[in-house]
Amino acid sequence: MNRNDGPPDRKKADVGAAIAVDMIGVHKWYGDFHVLRDINLRVGKGERIVICGPSGSGKSTMIRCINRLEEHQQGRIIVDGVELSDDVKRIDEVRRDVGMVFQHFNLFPHLTVLENLTLAPIWVRKLPKKEAEEQAIRYLERVRIPEQAGKYPGQLSGGQQQRVAIARALCMNPKIMLFDEPTSALDPEMVKEVLDTMVQLAEDGMTMLVVSHEMGFARQIADRMVFMDDGQIVEANTPQAFFDHPQHERTRLFLSQILH
Amino acid sequence: MSGGLSTGHDGGAAGFVRERLVAPQPPPVATSGVVAWCRENLFSSPLNAALTLLCVLLVIWVVPPLVKFLFVDAVWDGASRVDCLARPDHPEMGACWAFVIDRINFFTYGFYPIDGRWRVNVFFALLAFGVAWLAWLDAPRRDLGVAYFFVVMPIASIILLLGWPAIGLPRVPTTQWGGILVTIVVATVGIVASLPIGIMLALGRRSRLPAIRLFSVIFIEVVRGVPLITVLFMASVMLPLFVPESLSPDKLLRALIGVAMFSSAYMAEVVRAGLQAIPKGQYEAAMALGLRYRQAMRRVVLPQALTVTIPNIVNTTIGLFKDTTLVFVVGIFDLLKTIEAARVDPNWATPVTSTSGYAFAAIFYLIFCYGMSRYARMVEQRLATDRKSR
Numbered sequence: 001m002n003r004n005d006g007p008p009d010r011k012k013a014d015v016g017a018a019i020a021v022d023m024i025g026v027h028k029w030y031g032d033f034h035v036l037r038d039i040n041l042r043v044g045k046g047e048r049i050v051i052c053g054p055s056g057s058g059k060s061t062m063i064r065c066i067n068r069l070e071e072h073q074q075g076r077i078i079v080d081g082v083e084l085s086d087d088v089k090r091i092d093e094v095r096r097d098v099g100m101v102f103q104h105f106n107l108f109p110h111l112t113v114l115e116n117l118t119l120a121p122i123w124v125r126k127l128p129k130k131e132a133e134e135q136a137i138r139y140l141e142r143v144r145i146p147e148q149a150g151k152y153p154g155q156l157s158g159g160q161q162q163r164v165a166i167a168r169a170l171c172m173n174p175k176i177m178l179f180d181e182p183t184s185a186l187d188p189e190m191v192k193e194v195l196d197t198m199v200q201l202a203e204d205g206m207t208m209l210v211v212s213h214e215m216g217f218a219r220q221i222a223d224r225m226v227f228m229d230d231g232q233i234v235e236a237n238t239p240q241a242f243f244d245h246p247q248h249e250r251t252r253l254f255l256s257q258i259l260h
Numbered sequence: 261m262s263g264g265l266s267t268g269h270d271g272g273a274a275g276f277v278r279e280r281l282v283a284p285q286p287p288p289v290a291t292s293g294v295v296a297w298c299r300e301n302l303f304s305s306p307l308n309a310a311l312t313l314l315c316v317l318l319v320i321w322v323v324p325p326l327v328k329f330l331f332v333d334a335v336w337d338g339a340s341r342v343d344c345l346a347r348p349d350h351p352e353m354g355a356c357w358a359f360v361i362d363r364i365n366f367f368t369y370g371f372y373p374i375d376g377r378w379r380v381n382v383f384f385a386l387l388a389f390g391v392a393w394l395a396w397l398d399a400p401r402r403d404l405g406v407a408y409f410f411v412v413m414p415i416a417s418i419i420l421l422l423g424w425p426a427i428g429l430p431r432v433p434t435t436q437w438g439g440i441l442v443t444i445v446v447a448t449v450g451i452v453a454s455l456p457i458g459i460m461l462a463l464g465r466r467s468r469l470p471a472i473r474l475f476s477v478i479f480i481e482v483v484r485g486v487p488l489i490t491v492l493f494m495a496s497v498m499l500p501l502f503v504p505e506s507l508s509p510d511k512l513l514r515a516l517i518g519v520a521m522f523s524s525a526y527m528a529e530v531v532r533a534g535l536q537a538i539p540k541g542q543y544e545a546a547m548a549l550g551l552r553y554r555q556a557m558r559r560v561v562l563p564q565a566l567t568v569t570i571p572n573i574v575n576t577t578i579g580l581f582k583d584t585t586l587v588f589v590v591g592i593f594d595l596l597k598t599i600e601a602a603r604v605d606p607n608w609a610t611p612v613t614s615t616s617g618y619a620f621a622a623i624f625y626l627i628f629c630y631g632m633s634r635y636a637r638m639v640e641q642r643l644a645t646d647r648k649s650r
Contacts, residue, residue, distance in 0.1 A: 067547075069544055095547065100548040108542065110567065
């Protein structure tokens with residue numbers, strides 16, 4: 001397996017210095033179905049990884065293992081120095097520091113945008129309400145929709161909802177952000193506004209693992225591309241090498257299908 | 261277009277001028293007004309017309325005699341059976357409301373001591389206040405309302421109704437309670453207990469811990485698989501067999517426990533349906549933000565699940581309210597039992613006494629249940645518009 005440690009151009013020193021996520025020999029089964037087979041992936045702090053692959057290849061499952069929305073059955077996952085096990089305390093610790101953005105936004109429809117953003121800071125981080133609200137407004141400004149704070153999620157467009165979801169995750173001041181196909185459920189004209197927000201986040205140095213088929217975006221921000229198929233990491237490489245000289249037949253086939 | 265019209269006539273470029281007027285058409289069928297409404301809603305097809313006629317006949321057959329009995333021939337004041345009997349100047353007997361009015365205190369308070377009845381009235385007021393606070397969806401501080409309804413009011417009511425000699429309220433054993441008081445107490449306890457217990461059972465049924473899940477499933481299925489009347493008999497007849505006489509709880513309390521268990525099991529299934537309606541993503545998003553299970557349920561899942569189930573909760577509540585009459589089978593003086601006891605009073609023995617008593621009970625239950633049903637409709641409509649605007 002090609003374990004390319006870090007990007008060649010940017011932040012090499014940082015990445016070498018600290019590891020954000022380390023997956024070592026991870027296996028997972030759904031019943032008899034072997035979803036993840038021997039996943040080895042080391043993500044440095046500040047590194048941006050874009051994961052692609054055909055549907056059912058285990059991409060989502062892999063990143064959902066990182067914040068324990070899915071349990072792995074074999075191997076080790078160490079997130080920011082904390083190893084995931086059955087210990088609930090550790091899981092909570094990891095989840096506080098790992099933000100996640102879902103394909104279908106999963107905003108809380110019974111709460112306003114502002115309440116969506118302050119819920120976890122108030123109840124998990126125990127922030128005073130006023131402070132949580134100020135912080136929420138700051139992040140709403142960052143995703144450029146401060147004027148929607150009082151509305152309910154259902155009153156926003158898909159792109160706006162996804163930006164709120166990103167802001168909601170950021171309000172917990174996470175060290176790592178996971179994106180599970182963040183633009184797949186959006187109308188085409190809304191994809192760009194979400195990607196722009198993510199590019200901005202990448203430029204600020206956030207550690208990001210993104211499951212996405214937006215190849216232009218991937219080329220722009222990724223330090224490393226990871227291609228998965230059939231529960232395995234088939235190929236991991238810099239975007240340049242990945243797009244221009246894919247090593248494996250399966251990668252070539254996938255890229256030819258997705259890039260037409 | 262104009263070419264097509266003109267060519268047939270003179271073949272030239274000149275315009276077409278019509279020489280004969282078109283025969284006048286009948287006016288269009290009216291689409292507004294009484295006749296149009298009837299045509300559209302009552303007689304739109306032969307089947308509908310037949311059904312309409314059938315319903316009209318039914319109404320004519322039922323309503324006038326009912327009105328005649330309940331109002332026209334009814335006797336409103338009187339002191340004994342003589343006033344309600346047929347007399348030359350009052351040949352047909354109607355409802356004997358005089359009997360109901362004479363016995364209204366018994367129907368309301370049962371054997372509750374006369375000088376303590378203000379306590380029951382205060383209890384009714386406390387309860388009405390709590391219900392209004394919770395039922396009014398835009399009421400201020402509904403969180404306080406919940407605390408009031410589920411904590412303050414029950415404790416205050418127990419002290420008030422049962423008595424606390426230390427603060428000057430003489431003890432009134434539950435055997436002296438009766439009538440509407442007992443009906444309301446049983447219904448309220450059943451409803452108030454059923455929500456929290458039902459929610460816990462519903463969550464327990466979806467729990468990952470096998471022991472909790474098994475307990476919840478067994479409790480719900482056993483209680484739901486048995487008629488309420490059996491649960492009541494079990495509570496009032498079987499319990500004393502296992503527990504020594506001195507420890508055996510109060511008869512009313514036993515029935516209350518039976519009703520609470522029964523209603524909780526039903527409520528659990530209603531809440532479970534609501535929980536299933538909430539997408540898994542909501543729970544996952546809460547988890548991903550670091551919320552604990554309890555916080556995720558309390559802040560994210562339950563508020564949504566309970567909101568969509570309000571109509572069903574009210575529906576179950578209506579059923580429960582009516583089921584409370586069954587406690588009279590185990591010898592508790594609810595409204596129906598007091599009517600049963602009063603209607604055999606020789607002082608009021610007339611052919612219409614029983615009918616009048618039962619009519620009163622029917623009207624009492626109708627008012628409460630219809631009120632709850634209207635409330636459920638209102639909430640439902642409001643939820644529908646809320647969802648549209650969101």
